[in-house]
Amino acid sequence: MMPIAPFSIDTRTIRPGDIFVALDGTKQKGYAFLAEAFQKGAALALCASHYRDEVSEALRPRVRFVGDPALEMANWASEHRSQFNKPVIGVVGSVGKTSTKQFLAYLLSKKKKVLATTGNLNNQLGLPLMLSRLNQAHDLAILEMGADHVGDLARLVRIAEPDKALLTPIAAEHLLGFGSLSGVYDGELEILQSPRLNTLVTVSGDPELDRRLSSSGWRGKIIRVGFSEAADIVLSGLRTENGKTFFEIQKQSVMLPTEASFLALNAGLAAAMAVEAGMSWAEIGGEWQPEMPKGRFAIRKIARDITVIDDTYNSSPKAFSAALEALSRMKFSGKRIVFSDMLELGSESARLHEALAEDIARSGVNAAWAFGPETRRTIEWLNRNSSVLDSRWFPDAESLARDLIQLVQSGDGILFKGSR
Template structure:
């Protein structure tokens, strides 16, 4: 943040000076007054249920040297003498514009990651793979939107070699704006599924939205894609190099694959070298995520042995296929989000778990539009094929799950989490395996926490 002067900030956000306190030292930037410390920049965002412009006095008292506002909802004399104020038309746009300018002053290489599913897992794998050779920053939590990504940019400085940044979206244009800020040197697209199809209507539109990550590419930029995905397997680009990964004839392919409940093992064949990897995450889908990470590392000229050393230090984001082995039973916590593809991937992982009974506790998958019923039914059909012994569902698509599973003796439906928890607590047996998965808004971590309490 010390890279920015007061004058540069005014120009970047196209702002007007309301107060110049002549104290222009900035160590960090925040949009939350609870996180302000001395020498902060506070950007007063305005939403449907909040207005940061109402908290300028509090920001000043906590140590903000600069407040960027779109409304003057304070008295100048109530602010501390070290607080400057810049007035802009739109603070959300100002946040993006300032982050874009700050990014232009950084020498850090940026790897941008998007896709319908697997973004966070691929982010974690990529950051780990690179970490033994170079200093790496990665997106924290789910800071992957038009507010979160700029905040991640502001946590960077030139002590980092690479930043691995996740980019999410729900409609056209959003990835474009994120790419304009981050200007990724390397982009990764994990897959094109049906998440957000409610807004975008077709998978082809989802592909178009995800490909916006290349909107500012030049010929020396690289796009890495999952060649196993039907839409990504056929893409081409005139303005950058495309690298494809997969199990067939792609640039980086996985051969001699092994999976079990705790890890994946495979050999990477890049057409020149072959190298064996053993990675402590479950699921065949994570072989593809790992290949994306490995390809990014090789593009950055990190040797295979260094990539393997880095992956040994893998730190994964919570609530994503987190296998929790207790004294009585095993829980697969995959509560963070859900789509048909990620549901099926989690059910695939269930087949590798050693358990006497395999129980799936599934909730609503959001933002699937008019065909939501069909997609929930398909997931239930997949659960049946995969040999799930008991399917427990909660939410508005219980009937779809029931129709797809087609076995009332092994199906239980509930309309709220409390009733589902009561049933599970009274019916779990020793050596059961229990998958818990739904879209984030369902708050299925409540189920996981109650199961953990029974599993001590």
């Protein structure tokens, strides 16, 4: 059966006409919310068959009992996507997926009706929820697709079957699930399994990625974007000024509303894909005003002329390094960083937290203050090897916060780096 309306898995946000999927939570059984879902206007519900006897006879006519409601939702979403004969663009990679997706949606929405992933609906549950919102009024869909184990992306690809894909940088992230950096490459390149895929936009300057693409047997169009002259689409003239980031691409000048200079690469990837999707390069240039994810290098002034930089959307070695590089371009009386553990790094966690210390020491910051068991290694390395940094480790966030008020000074810029 085809979904006739968007899916919902939460009665707090369900809308009239939605299809309610009764999933079990850690504390509650999904079937317990069927009555509420119908009271709020659900047209139909999917529920696990083994709960049939728990559902009142009055509700049963509007309930489809299935073996696995989540799997059934995915199957319906896949069938629904197969009826959609317009482009579906998948956004994958280790870092920068959300901001790149936001840039791409901003550009393409100027001329087209776009369905783009909202929030964190990029996994085994979120992707079917997004696809169920797709209809023939849309000109295309931009679907963020996340993974933290080998095989995750392959399952999403079978549901969405993207025609084009945008692959952001691959880096050490979710190593607890992927097992190794090699596993990350294996997982992210499952995007090539889409039978419809004809175009891949990705970064230049990654020899391992180039080697794997060359040996993959995939013969679609590959467009590489980067700051090297070896790239197919070259970015140049990167600078930050007055809270903005500027760069050039294909003879077009672009201005981003942020001092997060590392986002220029994400913007370049989005621009290249937008042109593949029908825009001209002349339409790419100018001042961009996309909606940015919360906690993505958000800057605000507080008392005593102190600048707070909130970069707590996500934390990984590559994302941390990029944030430090952006901070190095900014001008403050003092540059401080406050951070916590980078998570899901598995057996590589100790090594990567010590490597982070080396990045911090080279970045030109004046102080590094951290909490969390893994960051203790980072601070200990800094205390052993850097005499100019004020490096302090705290047992918890509360004790750090108490001291932070006394440690910061007027004119400081403070980068908060963590993961939501």
